[in-house]
Amino acid sequence: MTSPVDMRMDVRWKRLLSGGSGAIWIATIALFLLSPIVAPGSLDAAPVVGMLPFAAVLGIAAVGQTLVIQQRGLDLSVPGMMAFGAVLVSSLPQNYGWPAWAAIIAAIVLPGAVGLVNGILVTRFGVMPLVVTLGMNAVLLGTVFGLSNGTPAGAPALLADFASDKFAGVPNALLVAIIVVALAGFITQRSTIGRRLTAVGVSERAAAAVGIRVGSYQMLAYAFAGVAYGIAAVLYTGYVSTPPLFFGESYLLPTVTAVVLGGTALTGGRAALISTGIAALFLTQLGQLLRALGWPEPLQLVAQAGVLLSVVLLRELVPALARARASRAARSPRPRTSASAEVEPAGSTR
Template identity: 40%
Template sequence: MRNATHNQAEVMSEFLEPSTSKSKSKPARLPVIDEFSWIWVGLIALFVCSSIVAPGTMTRGSILAMLPFAGILAIVATGQTLVIQQRGLDMSAIGMVSLAGIVMARTGFAFNSIVLAVISTVCIGVVVGIINGALISRVAITPLVATLAVNALLIGCARSLTGNVPVDVPTVMQTISHAQFLGLPANVWFALAFVTTAWVITRKTTVGRRFVAVGVNPRAAEAAGVAVLKYRIGAYLASAVCFCAAGMLLAGFIGSASQTSGNDYLLPAIAAVVVGGTPFTGGRGSVVASAVAALFMAQLGQLVLALGAGPAVQLLVQACAILLATTVRHLPEVLRTIRKSRG
């Protein structure tokens, strides 16, 4: 019991009192590849393999065609990462991405203003995120069950708004989604904005340290005076906003919105989080690694398509990538154990 209490105190002091933990830290050593850095190695290896096996996927045109979808996936993966850091899972991504595009299209034409359309859509996302967080944190429903139920409700709303017929998107939103700045698609810049914001908040602020502490050990964080409920609901709120942004950008890029628009952005986003190294045990995670993994998954899908593989092979390749990433994530721990045994 005494050891467990001591370990909890160490965890809380690391995240809630960083200045104290730094003063007691060990002397600095040479940096090593951690669980969030392996994805960079994998991404470089994938690009090298693509240039050899399928050179056509490495042309400027192919990369520019892939990047917008990679950016959208990175935004969804960012929201999913925040939820998983709180030991949760948001299965409402399909419905939220689909409904966001539809609401943006409908309200954009109704108000003749893309600004009002975006604000209205984000407000709906905030409400959905609060509902998800409340069901899980207050009613104590399992995240999988709660978010699946909300997802079914969102898909039902999407179908009632469209009548199972895709709706057109305002020209302004299409222009924004297809725009380029400094040689990169606008979707990539939006993804960078979301990832950077999430990274700064979770890594460089007191709120972020408390957020991580809640994910590591909710009871210990609550005992330390942290408002656990606020951070748990906040994670689902942030994820819903990310899904809304992804849904609007996707609808603008495709030019239409439907109840099936978000079908391809649930499992790939979860896969990106896993490949990026964020564990389902909560606490530590990296939105940057998840975003890089989203780029990895997008390029991997393009490579498989270039090789003429069908949907079944694509799913098999994704599954192998997830298994490989999960295995590689434990390599740093294995290497440290080997070093200690040799020392």
């Protein structure tokens, strides 16, 4: 018979091995411990400081993807959203004479408005999220090409100075990411809006039964996701100064991978935003380590896909193995204790 201590240990191992939120913290610590051994110098100050802004951009973009996945969707408009935000903040001042502050606001607010349109199409018109976001991605990429006239523009000096600067030795981009991820995590976990978003993600029918306006909260999730993509695009543009027009394509798979590694299920429900931010750090450091080892970018994408596939398989296999073990334990006969062995049936003779 399994003791309570053994049962608690089984539950802990099941959570870790099935890709729960705690697993990515352990994996990230292990990766940073392993990095200087595999690639000496990979954790020197310069490489780490250069890596952190890209981790910040991925972390913020992954927040947006998390909000959509929490509502049992999958946002394929990430490349277009981030390219749209980048072209707004760079082309509007350079090509159309906008002030930098107005372009920054537009690059955050307009992707949010596009996200709201995605939410309306999904909730009010019943179109599948994959179809909506894939179509919107094509529209946004066309818009990017039209606004930029096919030529990348440079970031405003104000934004470039801020994104490349540091506060107390910490890159400003990372500080912005910490604020965004922490605020989003607080809202989803502690606020009424967050609890209702979680309830809608778990079960639309149950949420509607208790009076939650399901469609409104789903639209809100898509709008907040667009805002997150806009913030990520603004930071990326400021840090690299002149981003490629379609740089967002390299962020689609990593955002999904970060969400899954962070512990948010693809079937919706609870959103583990803080752990998603840690997963973004893990993926960025993994990419830097692979580049130090000489892996080309296609193989790095294969490695990310392998990590994603491994976690998804673990989430399916570990619970199945745990159920099979519990079933075998339930069917196995209980051993006779010494006390029960001494008790004899009534009327027995020696």
